Amino acid sequence: MKPIYESIIPYSNISFKVxxxxxxxxCMSAGWHIHPEYEIVYVKNGSGILRIGDKTHYYKNGVLVFLAGNIxxxxxxxxxxxxxxxxxxQFSKEFVDEKLNLFPELGCIKKLIQTSKHVLIFHDSVKSYLSNSFEHFSDxxxxGKLINLLSILNYxxxxxxxxxxxxxxxPKEFREKETFRLKNIFEYINNNYNHKIEIKDIAIKVGLTPNSFSRFFKKMTNRTFIDFLNEFRIRKAVDSLNERDMTISExxxxxxxxxPSYFSKQFIKYQGTTPSNYVKKAKLL
Structure with missing residues (x-):
């Protein structure tokens, strides 16, 4: 079965996602999926099954796994x-190339990242040693999160x-042309989300007709383009509400x-509350 392409939407004020x-x-199920970002997953306890590529791995007491992108x-x-x-x-290739590669002292970490193309499953002793580092990320x-990530990677x-x-x-699950086209779509959205975006305009950018574009996006992401765009914009709105002294209208x-009515409707859909209630709760924290 061909995997669904999952788009990792980062927060605007941090260079990786945790x-x-x-x-x-x-975690909301993405099913059988793929994304270009590197991924480290810590599961504290319990038993389960890892299905990665054409391999299956059973774990009994949680798991710590590190895999490269596009697997x-x-x-x-x-x-x-x-x-x-x-x-x-989750962190991108750009995070490695543009940030970690600036420091020659991080040679061992960069070697580890390269090795992650083999999908690394760490022993329980390693998972146990790093459990506190993973479990307190949200605090x-x-x-602190960046320093913590570097500390984990170092160990x-x-x-x-x-x-x-x-x-x-x-074996390559996606043709390179498809992956490159989808990457260009996401870059276009990230650079233009605050402007009016019409399917016909972005379709031209990637060499498709509007109908072909809609079918391509749905096939690759299992979502409609409008649904993805609205969620992306709401995520950016949440970032602005958290970081800036701005009115809801701004x-x-x-x-x-x-x-305003459509904005409120989409905000409720993706955040479970109205923009004004979100702001009120944020001020109480």
């Missing part, structure tokens, strides 16, 4: 216990206590919406 989930707020996989976590916890860290500032780069799930290359226009 999310923590528990038994009640579990198809299914969801990793489980809800077996009340204190279940899953931490997912840290953005600066992982110094241990041989892992096994490689994949020893040879995987945030609405800045994130690409022009209708």
């Amino acid at each position: 999310e923590s989930y528990n038994a009640e707020s579990c 198809p996989h299914s969801d990793f976590g489980n809800k077996q216990y009340e204190n279940s916890q899953e931490v997912v860290i 840290l500032s953005n600066q 992982l780069s110094t241990t041989n206590d892992f096994h490689k799930l994949i020893h040879f290359g995987l 945030v609405m226009f800045l994130s690409g919406f022009s209708s």
Whole structure:
């Protein structure tokens, strides 16, 4: 089965993405999917199955796995216990090339990242040693999260206590042309989300007719383009509400919406509350 292309939407004020989930707020299932970002997943406890590429791995007491981008996989976590916890860290090739590569001292970390193309499953002793670092990510500032990530990568780069799930290359699940086209679409959205975006305009940018573009986007992401665009804009609106001293109307226009009623409807859809209630709750924190 061909995997769905998952778009990783980063927050505007941090150069990588980290999310923590528990038994009640579990990670929304993406099914069999693929994305270009590197991914580190820590599962605290419980048993489950890792399905990565054409390999299957069973775990009994949680798992710590590191895989490179563009490797198809299914969801990793489980809800077996009340204190279940899953931490997912994702970072792009640009994060490695434009940031980590600036520091020659990080040679071991860069070697580890290269090795992740084999999908690294670390021994329980490594998972146990790093458990506190993973489980307290959500308590840290953005600066603290970056330092914590580098500390985790540093430790992982110094241990041989892992096994490689994949020893040879995987067959390419996507044609390079499709992947390149989808990347251009996401870049266009990121650069123009605060302006009016019409399907016919972005279709021309990637060499498709509007109808072909809509079919292509749905095939690759299992979502309509409008649904994806609205969620992306709401994520940017949330970032602005959290970081800037702006009115809701200013945030609405800045994130690409022009209708207050439509903005509120989409905000409720993706955040579960109205913009005004979100602001009120944020001020109480």
